[in-house]
Amino acid sequence: MFEHDNDVVLSSRVRLARNIKDIPFPSIMKDSDAENVIDIVKKAVYSNEILSAQFIEYDMKNINPIERQSLVERHLISPDLAQNTKNGYALIKKDNTVSILINEEDHLRIQTIMKGLNIKEAWNVADKIDDLLEENINYAYNEKIGYLTSCPTNVGTGIRASVMVHLPALSITGQIGNILNSVVKIGIAVRGMYGEGTQSLGDIYQLSNQVTLGQREIEIIENLEGVVKQIINNERKARNDLFTIRRVQMEDRVGRAYGLISNARVLSTQEYMKLMSDVRLGAVLKIIDIDIKEIDELTTNIQPGNLQKILGKQIDPYERDIKRAEYVVQKIKG
Numbered sequence: 001m002f003e004h005d006n007d008v009v010l011s012s013r014v015r016l017a018r019n020i021k022d023i024p025f026p027s028i029m030k031d032s033d034a035e036n037v038i039d040i041v042k043k044a045v046y047s048n049e050i051l052s053a054q055f056i057e058y059d060m061k062n063i064n065p066i067e068r069q070s071l072v073e074r075h076l077i078s079p080d081l082a083q084n085t086k087n088g089y090a091l092i093k094k095d096n097t098v099s100i101l102i103n104e105e106d107h108l109r110i111q112t113i114m115k116g117l118n119i120k121e122a123w124n125v126a127d128k129i130d131d132l133l134e135e136n137i138n139y140a141y142n143e144k145i146g147y148l149t150s151c152p153t154n155v156g157t158g159i160r161a162s163v164m165v166h167l168p169a170l171s172i173t174g175q176i177g178n179i180l181n182s183v184v185k186i187g188i189a190v191r192g193m194y195g196e197g198t199q200s201l202g203d204i205y206q207l208s209n210q211v212t213l214g215q216r217e218i219e220i221i222e223n224l225e226g227v228v229k230q231i232i233n234n235e236r237k238a239r240n241d242l243f244t245i246r247r248v249q250m251e252d253r254v255g256r257a258y259g260l261i262s263n264a265r266v267l268s269t270q271e272y273m274k275l276m277s278d279v280r281l282g283a284v285l286k287i288i289d290i291d292i293k294e295i296d297e298l299t300t301n302i303q304p305g306n307l308q309k310i311l312g313k314q315i316d317p318y319e320r321d322i323k324r325a326e327y328v329v330q331k332i333k334g
């Protein structure tokens with residue numbers, strides 16, 4: 001069996017949106033307010049015995065663009081925070097499982113990321129950090145409504161729970177459109193790999209709750225988990241059907257993708273993502289012998305910012321495609 005259903009689910013994330021009482025929301029606050037928010041959150045972290053030694057600070061205005069891009073590609077900060085080079089700030093736990101994003105859409109957002117289907121564990125960790133911070137931060141909170149947030153869609157619990165899923169067989173069999181349309185109708189948001197406003201690449205989708213108000217966090221999480229489990233079953237059934245009914249075509253498809261990815265001399269991110277989807281599916285179906293964890297690590301490392309970070313220099317897009325091909329061939333043939 002696969003660890004935490006990681007044949008289909010790449011990762012789980014929980015983020016909590018919080019604001020500080022008596023400070024205007026980020027969309028209308030002054031620079032001095034933003035500085036104040038950073039100070040308040042840092043003090044809350046460093047004055048807490050459990051939290052104080054765990055985090056590394058990233059000031060968006062002081063880190064270089066490659067580092068910022070790499071943090072987004074590793075899902076440690078959001079694209080929105082990376083763009084706030086005026087007063088965006090992040091505290092990231094040394095093991096990369098927790099990020100506290102400061103001065104994003106809300107004053108602070110606590111996010112936890114776990115591998116595979118692990119939403120409840122991600123929630124437990126986020127909830128604990130939230131409680132520890134709340135010992136020293138006076139959150140904007142209303143007794144009737146709950147946590148007050150910059151955008152009304154987050155009011156109440158302020159929670160967005162999400163999973164990143166790989167759905168190649170539903171895509172090959174043409175069922176993906178109907179399935180995604182029906183989950184949207186029952187309150188699940190469907191997004192691309194880097195969140196709101198981004199496209200799906202390599203048959204990877206992010207599914208999250210749309211409703212934050214009127215339900216307890218655990219209900220929101222269990223509802224999402226229930227939908228995801230159904231999608232996992234649908235995807236596995238489609239994989240099984242493809243493997244039994246269209247075996248030669250599948251072996252051909254995976255073999256071609258593997259041939260290209262392991263011999264390419266020039267490889268764009270988009271082409272990699274397309275080929276990776278077939279190779280990952282082939283690895284799960286045991287058509288080829290590669291560990292899916294290695295494929296997932298490769299998928300993170302070949303993204304433009306991460307690749308430049310690994311190579312230790314800024315390179316133009318065409319040369320990047322050459323270096324990406326070299327890197328992939330070396331890792332795959334390893």
Ligand SMILES: Nc1ncnc2c1ncn2[C@@H]1O[C@H](COP(=O)(O)OP(=O)(O)OP(=O)(O)O)[C@@H](O)[C@H]1O
Pocket residue numbers: 011012013015072075077078079105113154160162163164191193194195196206
């Ligand atoms: N399950 C997940 N695994 C890894 N990264 C995730 C996951 N879900 C979301 N992310 C990352 O979190 C970042 C923000 O995602 P998104 O825009 O969907 O949410 P948000 O900013 O928290 O919510 P909102 O749109 O309500 O402000 C993106 O970089 C995205 O890739």
